[in-house]
Amino acid sequence: MIITYKDNILTAYLKGEIDHHTAKIMREEIDPKIERYKPKLLVLDFGKVTFMDSSGVGLALGRYRLISQYNGQMRVDNTQPYIKKVMKLAGVDRISSFEGQHDNEKQTDNIENKEKVEKEG
Amino acid sequence: MATCINEMKLTIPSKSSNESYARVAVSAFAAQLDPGIDELADIRTAVSEAVTNCIIHAYKEKPGNIIISTKLYDNMLIIKIRDSGCGIEDVNKAMEPLYTTGGDERAGLGFAVMQSFMDNVIVKSTPGKGTIVTMEKKLRPKINREKHSDE
Numbered sequence A: 001m002i003i004t005y006k007d008n009i010l011t012a013y014l015k016g017e018i019d020h021h022t023a024k025i026m027r028e029e030i031d032p033k034i035e036r037y038k039p040k041l042l043v044l045d046f047g048k049v050t051f052m053d054s055s056g057v058g059l060a061l062g063r064y065r066l067i068s069q070y071n072g073q074m075r076v077d078n079t080q081p082y083i084k085k086v087m088k089l090a091g092v093d094r095i096s097s098f099e100g101q102h103d104n105e106k107q108t109d110n111i112e113n114k115e116k117v118e119k120e121g
Numbered sequence B: 001m002a003t004c005i006n007e008m009k010l011t012i013p014s015k016s017s018n019e020s021y022a023r024v025a026v027s028a029f030a031a032q033l034d035p036g037i038d039e040l041a042d043i044r045t046a047v048s049e050a051v052t053n054c055i056i057h058a059y060k061e062k063p064g065n066i067i068i069s070t071k072l073y074d075n076m077l078i079i080k081i082r083d084s085g086c087g088i089e090d091v092n093k094a095m096e097p098l099y100t101t102g103g104d105e106r107a108g109l110g111f112a113v114m115q116s117f118m119d120n121v122i123v124k125s126t127p128g129k130g131t132i133v134t135m136e137k138k139l140r141p142k143i144n145r146e147k148h149s150d151e
Helices: A018-036 A052-068 A081-089 A105-119 B018-031 B037-058 B111-118 B140-150
Strands: A004-005 A009-018 A041-052 A073-075 B005-014 B064-073 B076-083 B122-126 B130-138
Touching: A004 A018, A004 B018, A009 A052, A009 B064, A018 A052, A018 B037, A041 A081, A041 A105, A041 B037, A052 A073, A052 A081, A052 B111, A073 A105, A073 B037, A081 B018, A081 B111, A081 B130, B005 B018, B018 B037, B037 B064, B037 B076, B037 B130, B064 B111
Parallel strands: A009 A041, A041 A073
Antiparallel strands: A004 A009, B005 B064, B064 B076, B076 B130, B122 B130
8 A cells, every 4th residue: 555645635545445454554554644643634546456345435435534633634536336336335435435446636626525515515 | 835955064264364265255156046146246245244243243353263154056045154153133223224333434324235145034143042033035047137237
């Protein structure tokens, strides 16, 4: 998994299969970075995730709780249909955008829009 | 009941590293029925949830055996996942979406995923003895599977 930090945005590019076994490993990589950088936005990028069960929802909800403690926000990116299907059972779409974004300019727009939406909501 | 075409039985220790093997084994076996890609993904996910429940809840991350059996029929498969763990006191409560005793990192969606991805889920549990989860998945008639796979 690659984790990048730039301009107050921490992005974790999740990779492979997410289940109870691998979610623990991913969590242990992401959390120290959240605590170190206290980013304004955490992006979980699911683009390279080939399988996910409800452990992935637990992973997303757990990171959302942690980033909220630092007054940060979270977004999930590039979720394939089979990932959305699991996420929707938990209503995770209510806390995070489901839009897949590929170029940076569009991504920035999306973050701003998302922040507006959350303030209004 | 239709005739059983083929069946398999698999016993694995309750190690979290076996979650991946369990779901892949069942879906590789189910592939004989030539299901759609989306149907196979549903089966993998449901098996992963049931096996994870055995590891986390039934055996509380301690050693134990998980027995997985799968029967194939013409347009359907039945998967049974059995443990000899602690059992569930209140099955209805355990099956409520978002209810979990697994702590902050668990979404409480295991049974909700099984129920939504499979056609029928039956849970039989005896506290102190163990739990059997039986899941049925009806496959679309073959002629319709290809065109739905992209959904």
